[in-house]
Amino acid sequence: MGMILGWVVAPVLLFAYLRFGYVPMSVNGPAIPFEQLLAGTAIQARIAREAPTQAAFPASPENVLAGAKLYREHCTECHGLPGSVPTFAAKGMFPPPPQFFEHKGMGNDPVGQNYWIVANGIRLTGMPGYRESLTDQQLWQVSQFLSHRGQLPAGVETALTEVVPAK
Ligand code: HEC
Structure with missing residues (x-):
């Protein structure tokens, strides 16, 4: 009896849960069962x-x-700049991308x-992976920038926020 329940009923229920639209797939729904375990615990491990x-x-x-320039080019759409408000895209994501200059602890x-x-x-x-697009040196540069954003030299702060003329 237990075997039948385990091998037949449980997979059928799981399939029905997935197939008939019960999984909360929109970004403003509740977390999917096991989502936190996969996207949090498993990734940290x-x-x-x-x-x-x-x-x-x-x-x-x-x-x-160099990392600040890369950040400005590729990361601000999701992670923001000093004094900026979250973009439309950032507001529409689950989990929300941390706004690195707001949440200094992240x-x-x-x-x-x-x-x-x-x-x-x-x-x-x-959160995209950039291995295909950036060189190893660039990956380290933007990572170093992020880790040191709490104590940036003046020139770097300017490079991050100065207005760039439209192309
Ligand atoms: C399309 C949106 C998007 C872009 C572009 C993006 N990120 Fe993210 N990033 C995210 C999201 C969403 C998370 C949150 C993941 C989570 O909650 O586990 C994240 C998380 C991170 C984290 C982990 C933060 C923490 O403490 O948990 C780092 C570091 C990071 N991003 C760096 C970058 C860098 C550097 C770039 C640019 C090269 C970048 N991201 C571009 C969406 C983005």
């Missing part, structure tokens, strides 16, 4: 296993400045962990 402990490129002023993990996230992305969250 994977990062802890794989993130490099030594930075291949140091947080030199040149690297942090993204302060050791730089190797930020590097892992920027290189690989995070499944089920909308």
